[in-house]
Amino acid sequence: MTEHKAWKLNGFIALLLAMLLTAAVVYLFISLHIVAGIMLTILVVIALTGITVVQPNESKVITFFGKYIGSIRESGIWLKVPFSIHRKVSLRVSNFNSKTLKVNDVEGNPVEIAAVVVFRVIDSAKALFDVDNYEEFVEIQSETALRHVATKYPYDDFEEGGYSLRSNADEVARELARELQERLAVAGVEVIEARLTHLAYATEIASAMLQRQQANAIIAARQKIVEGAVGMAQMAIAQLEREGIVELDEERKVAMINNLMVAIVSDRGAQPILNTGSIY
Known part of the structure; x- marks a missing residue:
């Protein structure tokens, strides 16, 4: 089933025609043309069954004796197929x-x-x-x-x-x-x-999963800290050797890296120990 437009006529024009036909009906009855007046009255009633009003952001789905004949989306008053049935569908968000x-x-x-x-x-x-x-x-x-x-x-x-x-x-x-x-x-x-x-x-499981989140967060943070600490230690040793400030053998490089890693990775502030020299 796919929506398509239904036949319609401007409702104000239909009402105007209905008023003119009503005046003609009155004239026929006055002039004693009873049969013609009754037939015209039936025609007016049939036409008025097709009047419908469509509100903004609304659709009227028209069915005629069980068959879908279209939808009216334009707001206003309209004349649809007489004796047809309409159902309202909101198009609003x-x-x-x-x-x-x-x-x-x-x-x-x-x-x-x-x-x-x-x-x-x-x-x-x-x-x-x-x-x-x-x-x-x-x-x-x-x-x-x-x-x-x-x-x-x-x-x-x-x-x-x-x-x-x-x-x-x-x-x-x-x-x-x-x-x-x-x-x-x-x-x-x-x-x-x-x-x-x-x-x-x-x-x-909220309490247990919160502890798991905290543990995962700590592990992830530690990984970042270790990566940064390794890079800082490499940079420090390379800069010292490049500028000729001090020459370090492999043993002292290991000691320096160890001190830097402990100072950076520790979750508490480092407590430096100053070497003031030997008394001997």
């Missing part, structure tokens, strides 16, 4: 806030997640005839897509280049919007935006 779902991430950790989906109907025929209830369809498919996307990523990942739900919210939101659009296209719905509104570890 809508929000859907999902419930907080408990799902397992790619590593099997239970997490709580929720999202908001911004959408609108772009095909009123699909929204009415291809699904039973498009608003309920959006709700169910949004939660299904959110569960599926959440299982593809870990909650957190300290490794470089790895995507995670917490650190890559924009990428996860784009993935969620893309999957939602694929699921909701059958209902004539366009997904404008999808964003995570809640993300947390499940309460039963």
Whole structure:
């Protein structure tokens, strides 16, 4: 089912014609042309059954004896096919806030997640005839897509280049919007935006996972500190030798590197010991 325009006529013109026909009916009855007056009255009533009003950002889906004959999107008063039935579909932008779902991430950790989906109907025929209830369809498919996307990523990942739900919210939101659009296209719905509104570890593992996060963060920070310390030690020895300040043998280089590494890597301030010389 695909939306197309329905036949329509300006409603004000139709009302004007109805008023003229009503005046003619009155004249026929006065002049005792009863049969002609009755027939014309029936014609006026039939025409008035086709009058409909379309509000801004609204679509009227027209069916005639069970057959879809088109939709009216232009706001105003219109004359449609008489005896046809119209159903209203809102074209306004809508929000859907999902419930907080408990799902397992790619590593099997239970997490709580929720999202908001911004959408609108772009095909009123699909929204009415291809699904039973498009608003309920959006709700169910949004939660299904959110569960599926959440299982593809870990909650957190300290490794470089790895995507995670917490650190890559924009990428996860784009993935969620893309999957939602694929699921909701059958209902004539366009997904404008999808964003995570809640993300947390499940309460039963929140404390343990917080300790794990802290441990991973400390390890990652230590790796950076060690890399920097090695570079600083190499730079210090190279600069001393290049400028001829002091000549160091291999044993003293090892001692100097050891002192520098201890001073830089230590999580506390270094306590220097000054060598003032020997009494002998």
